[in-house]
Amino acid sequence: xxxxxxxxxxxxxxxxxxxxxxxxxxxxxxxxxxxxxxxxxxxxxxxxxxxxxxxxxxxxxxxxxxxxxxxxxxxxxxxxxxxxxxxxxxxxxxxxxxxxxxxxxxxxxxxxxxxxxxxxxxxxxxxxxxxxxxxxxxxxxxxxxxxxxx
Amino acid sequence: xxxxxxxxxxxxxxxxxxxxxxxxxxxxxxxxxxxxxxxxxxxxxxxxxxxxxxxxxxxxxxxxxxxxxxxxxxxxxxxxxxxxxxxxxxxxxxxxxxxxxxxxxxxxxxxxxxxxxxxxxxxxxxxxxxxxxxxxxxxxxxxxx
Numbered sequence: 001x002x003x004x005x006x007x008x009x010x011x012x013x014x015x016x017x018x019x020x021x022x023x024x025x026x027x028x029x030x031x032x033x034x035x036x037x038x039x040x041x042x043x044x045x046x047x048x049x050x051x052x053x054x055x056x057x058x059x060x061x062x063x064x065x066x067x068x069x070x071x072x073x074x075x076x077x078x079x080x081x082x083x084x085x086x087x088x089x090x091x092x093x094x095x096x097x098x099x100x101x102x103x104x105x106x107x108x109x110x111x112x113x114x115x116x117x118x119x120x121x122x123x124x125x126x127x128x129x130x131x132x133x134x135x136x137x138x139x140x141x142x143x144x145x146x147x148x149x150x
Numbered sequence: 151x152x153x154x155x156x157x158x159x160x161x162x163x164x165x166x167x168x169x170x171x172x173x174x175x176x177x178x179x180x181x182x183x184x185x186x187x188x189x190x191x192x193x194x195x196x197x198x199x200x201x202x203x204x205x206x207x208x209x210x211x212x213x214x215x216x217x218x219x220x221x222x223x224x225x226x227x228x229x230x231x232x233x234x235x236x237x238x239x240x241x242x243x244x245x246x247x248x249x250x251x252x253x254x255x256x257x258x259x260x261x262x263x264x265x266x267x268x269x270x271x272x273x274x275x276x277x278x279x280x281x282x283x284x285x286x287x288x289x290x291x292x293x294x295x
Contacts, residue, residue: 005248005250006250006251007248007249007250007251007256008249008250008251008252009159009249009252009254097157097256097258098155098157099157099158099159099256100155100156100158101156101157101158101159101283101286102158104159106157106247106249106256108247133251136251
């Protein structure tokens with residue numbers, strides 16, 4: 001079962017980074033592969049159990065469900081419900097921690113999933129590089145985080 | 151219950167930093183405030199439950215017991231048994247996490263304890279600054295920040 005982990009340091013205070021990431025319906029504001037995002041049944045995006053529907057830039061759609069959201073721990077987790085990519089049993093976890101030595105943030109993004117046989121490495125690279133690393137780099141460039149930190 | 155939390159970035163891969171800090175008897179090798187340390191009863195330093203008796207450069211003596219150690223998750227949890235500090239129920243955790251895009255290490259050191267309310271601010275500041283951040287600064291000098 002592939003286990004994908006990407007982590008980084010963001011030069012911004014952790015509460016500011018969390019205010020961006022905690023919005024389960026906000027990825028279309030920053031993730032380069034997400035064209036549109038909406039929450040089904042008009043649920044609030046911080047209602048645990050809510051489902052987001054993404055339309056990706058390539059026109060495909062996927063649905064993900066919020067499993068955990070904690071403002072205290074600054075964590076959330078979610079699973080894939082429907083996807084054009086063959087990722088099964090996909091559960092992802094995001095957590096933020098403060099770097100007290102410099103007022104920066106540690107951002108940890110990981111998931112586990114299964115794939116059709118033989119496609120583990122290819123799909124682990126897709127999730128880690130296309131989804132996580134590209135997302136992290138896009139957030140790092142957000143104007144509302146620029147000029148913050150050390 | 152009082153809480154101390156300090157975190158930093160060390161400029162080396164987590165496995166290298168872990169090799170330095172996992173030795174429960176190794177504080178004198180990297181922490182500038184620790185003068186000498188030994189493990190009681192001849193136990194190995196990675197035996198969970200072992201007790202380290204060590205002295206600070208100030209002359210103060212402490213005994214601490216290893217409660218948890220993970221080479222997989224790279225953390226170490228321990229409790230103070232005896233110390234000159236006016237606190238009780240002190241449990242601390244030192245934890246390393248890889249920063250994958252930089253090949254560096256996110257390091258956290260936290261503690262929970264009980265004390266008299268009027269002494270809490272001084273204890274939190276002293277432990278956070280002298281013990282935890284002091285250790286991080288020494289690791290940053292050794293490995294880069």
